[in-house]
Amino acid sequence: MQTRAKFGVGIGVILVSLASLAWLGYGESKTYYHTIAEYQALQGSARNHRMRLAGTVAPGTIKHLPGRVEFVLEEQGKSLPVSYIGSDPLPDTFVDKSQALVEGRPSSDGKFVAEHVQAKCASKYESAPGGDRPAPAASTQQSSM
Amino acid sequence: MDVFGSFSLLLAFVCAVYAFVGGIAAIRTRHPLLVKSTRQAGMAACVLIFLATISLEYLLFTDNFSMAYVVSHSNRDLSSFYKIAALWAGQEGSLLFWSTLLSIYILSVLIAYRNKNGELMPYVGVVLAGVQIFFLTLNNFVENPFKTLAAVNASGVLTPFTRMDGNGLNPLLQYPEMVIHPPNLYSGYTGFTIPFAFALAALLARYPGEKWIHLTRKWTMIAWCFQSVGILLGAHWAYAVLGWGGYWGWDPVENASLLPWLSGTAFLHSVMMQEKRGMMKVWNVWLVFSTFLLCILGTFLTRSGVVSSVHAFANSQIGPWFVGFMLITLLVCFVAYFKNRDYLKTENLLDSMVSRESSFLFNNLLFLVACIAVLSGTLFPVFSEWFTNNRISVGAPFFNKVMIPIGLALLFLTGVGPLLAWGRTSTDSLKRNFGWPLLAGVVSAVVAFFLDYRNAYSLVCLFLCGFVFWTIVLEFYRGAKVIHARTGMSMMLSAHELAMRNTRRYGGYVVHFGMVLIFLGLAGSAFNSDVQKAMNIGDSMKLGPYTLILQSGDTKVDKNYTAQRMIVEVLKGNKQIMMLYPEKRQFQGTEQAAGTMVAIYSTLREDLYVVYAGMDPEANVPVIHAFLNPLVKWIWLGGVWVVMGTLLALMPNRRAALALAGVAQPVVSPAAPALTTTATLREGHD
Secondary structure (H helix, E strand, C coil): CHHHHHHHHHHHHHHHHHHHHHHHHHHHHCEEEECHHHHHHCCHHHHHCCEEEEEEECCCCCEEECCEEEEEEEECCEEEEEEECCCCCCCCCCCCCCEEEEEEEECCCCCEEEEEEEEECCHHHHCCCCCCCCCCEEECCCCCC | CHHHHHHHHHHHHHHHHHHHHHHHHHHHHCCHHHHHHHHHHHHHHHHHHHHHHHHHHHHHHCCCCCEHHHHHHCCCCCCHHHHHHHHHCCHHHHHHHHHHHHHHHHHHHHHHCCCCCCCCHHHHHHHHHHHHHHHHHHHHHHCCCCCECEEECCCCCEEECCCCCCCCCCHHHCCHHHHHHHHHHHHHHHHCHHHHHHHHHHHHHCCCCCHHHHHHHHHHHHHHHHHHHHHHHHHHHHHHHCCCCCCCCCCHHHHHHHHHHHHHHHHHHHHHHHHHHCCCHHHHHHHHHHHHHHHHHHHHHHHHCCCCCCCCCCCCCCHHHHHHHHHHHHHHHHHHHHHHHHHHCCCCCCCCCCCHHHHHHHHHHHHHHHHHHHHHHHHHHHHHHHHHCCEEECCHHHHHHHHHHHHHHHHHHHHHHHHCCCCCCCHHHHHHHHHHHHHHHHHHHHHHHHCCCCCHHHHHHHHHHHHHHHHHHHHHHHHHHHHHHHHCCCHHHHHHHHHHHCHHHHHHHHHHHHHHHHHHHHHHHHHCEEEEEECCCCCEEEECCEEEEEEEEEEEECCCEEEEEEEEEEEECCEEEEEECCEEEEECCCCCCEEEECEEEECCCEEEEEEEEEECCCCCCEEEEEEEEECCHHHHHHHHHHHHHHHHHHCCCCCHHHHHHCCCCCCCCCCHHHHHHHHHCCCCCC
C-alpha cells in the first residue's frame, strides 16, 4: 500500500506540473479565429485577443513600405486593412487574389497588425477538374524549435 | 486501363466483403474450406488493389490527360521520378496508396501465417478485411481515382474529352524527399493495423497467453521504424523546402504523424512488462487500439482539412466517413474488451519505485501525457468551437512548454530504465551503474556551458545526452568484456557478438543512442539566429563566424521550371569556404506556382541556411535571409542510428553455441553454451 501511495504522489506531481505548464502555454499562445465580419462586430476586451483572420487579398492593394507590408483582405463583401510587420519574407504564394490567413492583433487606428501571414494560391489547383487539391500553402510561421 | 483499374478496385471490394462476412461464418462453423476460401479472398483483394495502383501509375506515365487525376497532378514534362510521386499527391491517389500499402502488409501476414495459429488467424483475417473494406469503400465510391474528364457539350450531352497537358505536380512536392517521405509515413500508419488486428483478434478469440505480442513484435517494430523515418524525412523536407529555417512547427499534420508514434513507442516498451511480468495487459491492448485509432485520425486530419494547416488539403467529403469508421472501431474495441476483460487479469503488482517496472510505468505515463497534450492542442480549434462557439487555436509555445519537459524526462528514463533490475534495485547497484554516466553527463554540460550553449533546457538536455550515452557504452562494454574473457575475441568483435546474441536488447540500445543524437540536435534549436538583408551585388553580411557575399545572380532553365539563382560566397574568417546557390523556382505553365530552394552548408557544429527571399520591391535588389542553426545535423544522423538499431532488433538472435564453435577450445560440455548465454545476459530488454 505504501508503494502505491508513493506512485500516486509521483504521478500526481508529474501531472500537476505538466498541467500548469500546459495552462501557461495555452494563455501565451491562444488565438481566436474570426471572420472579418465577426471581427468588426467585436466589442471591448475581445478586441485585444490574439486572432487569426482569413480572406482574399484585394487586387492592387499590396504596398511594400519600409518595415511593413500593407494590404487589404476581403471576405463576403467586408474588407479589412492589414499591416504586416513580421520579420519573415512573405510567402511565394502571397499575391493578388490569393487566400491569406493573417495572425496578430488589432491596433488602435483600426488596422489589423499581423505578425504571421499564410497564403494559399487559389487560382491553379482549385480550378482543376476534379480538383479537391491541396493548394500549395506557405507561411511565414516559425516555431521556436 | 482506367476501366481495368476501377474494375480491379470494385472486385477487391467484393473480395474484402467476402473475406469479412465469410470469415465470420468460418469462425462460427469452423469449416476448413470456408476458412481457406476467406483467406484466399483476403489475398485476392490485396492483389487486386495492387493491380489498380499499377494501372493508375500506367495512366500517369502514359500522360493520359483524359483522366481527371492525371490532369490534376501531372504534366508532360514532369520527370518519371515525380510521376511516381504523383500517385500520392492528391486525395484519391493517396487513399489508393494507403490501401496498397495496407494490402502489402495484409498479404504478407496472410501468407506468413497461412498454416500457423489456426485458432487465431480467422479472427485476424476478419479484422483486417474490416479495415480494408473501409478504405475500399472510399476508393470505390467516395474518392475514385479513375474518373475521366467530361463536359456538357453544345447539345447538352455529357461527353468525355482530353486535355493537351496537365496542371502539373504541386511544386512543393517536387523535391526528392517528397518521393520517399509519404511512403514511409504511410507504411507507418498502415503498419500499425497489424498489431491492432492481432490484439483485437486475440481478445475476441480469448487466445491464450502473450502469443499475440510475440507474433506482432516484428510488425510493430517495422511500422514504428517507418513512422520514425517518415516523421524525420518530413521534418527534413520542411527544413529544406519551406525556407523558414525550422523543421518542426507543431502544425496539425506534423502532430498527426507524431501521435501514433508516441503511443506506438509507449506500446513497444510496455509489452515488455507483459512478457516479463504478466502486467499491464489491459493497458497494452488499449495502447495498441489507440495507436491504430490515432493512425486513422492522422490520416483523417491530413486528408479532411478539419484543422487548418499549412499542409491542409481542401475541405472534402471524406470527413464523416472517417469519423464513422473511428466510432465503429472504438465501439468494437469497447465491446470486445467488456466481454472478455477477465482474460486480461494482471499477474503481478508493482514492488518498488526504483525498479524496471516503475521505469516502464513512468515511461508510459509520460508518453500518454505527451499524446494527450499534442492531441488536445491539435484539436483545440474543433473542441473550442463545439463548447464555446469560438474557434481558438494554440500555438508552438503551448506545445513546447509541455513537450520539452516530457522529452527530457523520457530521455532521462532512456538512460535509467535499462539499468534498473526487475522487482527492486539495490543502492549498491545504483552506485555501480550510475556513477560514471553521471560524471559523463556533468562533463558534457560543463563543456556545453563553455562552448556558450547557455540555456537551461539545453544544458539539461546535453547533460542527459552525456549521461544516457555513457550508460549505453557501459552496457556494451560490460557484456563484451564477459564474451572477451570467455572467447578471447577482440573487444570490438565481442561487442558485435554480444549484440547478435540478443538483438532485441542491443538493437534497443542502438535506437536509444539514435534518440540521444536527435536530442542533441534539438538542444541546438535554442541558439538559432538569423539575419536578413536586401543586397546589391558585392554586398556582404555577417552571421556568426560566417561572412556572406552576394557574387551575382543568374537564371537557370530546366524542363519543368525556370529558376532565379543567387550566387553567395561564404567566408569563414578570411578563408573562402564554399559557394551557395539559393533559388526561387517558377514552375512551368503557371504564374503563381513558385518554390524555394534553400542552400545549406551543413557541418556537425551548425548549419548555415541561406534563402533567396525574393526581390525587395522598392530597391529592386535581391533579399537574402540567412539562418545559423546549431547542431541540426545530429537529428538526421540520429535518424540513421534509429533505423540501424531497429534493423538489428529485427534480426534473429544468434545462438551462443554457434559462436563458440569457431574458437580454439571447442570442447565444452553440452551444458556450457547455455550457461555462457545466461551468464553474459543480465536482466535486460529481452
